[in-house]
Amino acid sequence: MESQNPSCDHITDATVKTGEEGSENDVCVPIYSSSEVLGKLQEKWKSAKKIPYPAMYSSIFGGITLDPSLMVIPIDDHMVHRGHGIFDTAMIVNGYLYELDTHLDRFLRSASKAKVASPFPRSTLRTILVKLAAASHCKKGSLRYWLSAGPGDFLLSPAGCPTSAFYAVVIDDDFSQCKEGVKAITSTVPMKAPQFATMKNVNYLPNVLSQMEAEEKGAFASIWVDDDGYIAEGPNVNVAFISKSKELLLPKFDKILSGCTARRLLALAPKLVEQGILSSVGTGDITLERAKGSAEAMYVGSGLPILPIIAWDEQPVGEGKVGALTLALSDLLWEDMIAGPETHRLRIPYMIDRRRRSDVARVVARRKRRRSTAAACRCLVVVQEIPGCPTEFPLLPSRNFRYHHAAARRRNSPPLPPPSPEKKCCCAAIPWPCGFCAKIGVLCCRTGQLKKKKKGSNQLGSLGQSVLLLFAMYIHPSDLQYG
Ligand SMILES: Cc1ncc(COP(=O)(O)O)c(C=O)c1O
Numbered sequence: 001m002e003s004q005n006p007s008c009d010h011i012t013d014a015t016v017k018t019g020e021e022g023s024e025n026d027v028c029v030p031i032y033s034s035s036e037v038l039g040k041l042q043e044k045w046k047s048a049k050k051i052p053y054p055a056m057y058s059s060i061f062g063g064i065t066l067d068p069s070l071m072v073i074p075i076d077d078h079m080v081h082r083g084h085g086i087f088d089t090a091m092i093v094n095g096y097l098y099e100l101d102t103h104l105d106r107f108l109r110s111a112s113k114a115k116v117a118s119p120f121p122r123s124t125l126r127t128i129l130v131k132l133a134a135a136s137h138c139k140k141g142s143l144r145y146w147l148s149a150g151p152g153d154f155l156l157s158p159a160g161c162p163t164s165a166f167y168a169v170v171i172d173d174d175f176s177q178c179k180e181g182v183k184a185i186t187s188t189v190p191m192k193a194p195q196f197a198t199m200k201n202v203n204y205l206p207n208v209l210s211q212m213e214a215e216e217k218g219a220f221a222s223i224w225v226d227d228d229g230y231i232a233e234g235p236n237v238n239v240a241f242i243s244k245s246k247e248l249l250l251p252k253f254d255k256i257l258s259g260c261t262a263r264r265l266l267a268l269a270p271k272l273v274e275q276g277i278l279s280s281v282g283t284g285d286i287t288l289e290r291a292k293g294s295a296e297a298m299y300v301g302s303g304l305p306i307l308p309i310i311a312w313d314e315q316p317v318g319e320g321k322v323g324a325l326t327l328a329l330s331d332l333l334w335e336d337m338i339a340g341p342e343t344h345r346l347r348i349p350y351m352i353d354r355r356r357r358s359d360v361a362r363v364v365a366r367r368k369r370r371r372s373t374a375a376a377c378r379c380l381v382v383v384q385e386i387p388g389c390p391t392e393f394p395l396l397p398s399r400n401f402r403y404h405h406a407a408a409r410r411r412n413s414p415p416l417p418p419p420s421p422e423k424k425c426c427c428a429a430i431p432w433p434c435g436f437c438a439k440i441g442v443l444c445c446r447t448g449q450l451k452k453k454k455k456g457s458n459q460l461g462s463l464g465q466s467v468l469l470l471f472a473m474y475i476h477p478s479d480l481q482y483g
Helices: 034-047 100-113 122-136 205-216 262-266 270-274 288-292 324-339 353-372 399-411 462-473 477-483
Strands: 016-018 027-029 057-058 063-065 086-092 096-098 141-148 163-172 182-186 221-225 238-240 249-252 282-286 298-300 306-312 346-349 378-383 426-429 450-452
Touching: 057 122, 063 122, 063 450, 086 324, 096 122, 100 122, 100 141, 100 262, 122 141, 122 163, 182 205, 182 298, 205 221, 238 262, 238 288, 238 324, 249 262, 262 270, 262 282, 262 298, 262 324, 270 282, 282 462, 298 324, 306 324
Parallel strands: 182 221, 182 306, 249 282
Antiparallel strands: 016 027, 057 063, 057 163, 086 096, 086 141, 096 346, 141 163, 238 249, 238 298, 298 306, 378 426
């Protein structure tokens, strides 16, 4: 690392100087202490407006760090210098992990093909991933995880690596449904042999070069054609086509990555056949000519989930605009991601970290003190699921709800109906030193918009509304769980 200091004199003993003594090219290479290195690593993030990686797990230290400067991998890890590792990614959508189990199954299949033994059983890997997602507080983004032959030495064989390693990181990303069409090119970069293309290993150099080729030609991404002349996949996406007779067709998965999104698409698309929107759904060998003659074409992958392709090698696909059937498939997958069955979506059990826990403890203590002096001094907020709001609240009104009941009894006012799991209703009391008694409103948990007032509640004055809206801006399901 090059020193930030114009002179290296301050560390003469520990400084390695390269280049000819006294020459202009003298390069100062300081030797830092551990704390200096940590300081340097943290410097980069101090000026960052937003930390894009809220949490990382590493089996090297056996836990989670929230400090992005410590999200590192040992240099003698065989995944780093030999590419002996595999990975996978699951999306985090509105507080849920989408298709985690499907991705985890593919992860372990890749590990087996790459001969990387996991340091933990599947259930432990899964628990770590869920806890990491919870610790990250990320509501939208992705969870990326790796299995590596592990650190040990710089040889080829993993024999000198005492144990394999598991790493995972959460990446904040405010992705949304893709509705605009993009251009594609046919890649001239050779694609990976089926043995390597079917496992999600860390060797993505062909994919990188293929992607760069597309960008150099003004396209969004490329499409590979295999040695037999059949359509394969994109550099990090699958592809799908709709024929003029409304057949949805995807390349077979025998020489390419079995995409979790593409598989889900194949499972859901028959609904559109039932509705008469598509004529059939299937996989097969697709020649370049047939693919280019499609009515509609699209990329399919996690986070897109469907991206319409409107031009290919500078020629329009179909009518050269986003097709209605592509959009129908996109809606189908998007709906599945945000509100599909819980067999495919895992609610993240968000927790509060120690610092937040002590903040909450302080608030609770303050609340207890105030309760004795000014029992009516509370602003009660009722957060309830509003129809059409895509965010579901993992909330249980416990202490606050009981408190409201007690307070209501003291005031002789009718208590709120008990919370019902179907309604996903929740209450939270926030201290409000105004001397007014409870103000009740219903907030949309996503937009923070005050939708309606609870029947029989006090009218909300503008002050009360501001408090509610302010509260909504900072509202966090895990806060409320404890709040
Ligand atoms: C080469 C390749 N093909 C296809 C895909 C799409 O897979 P998925 O839908 O599981 O994201 C990916 C994504 O990681 C990929 O890297």
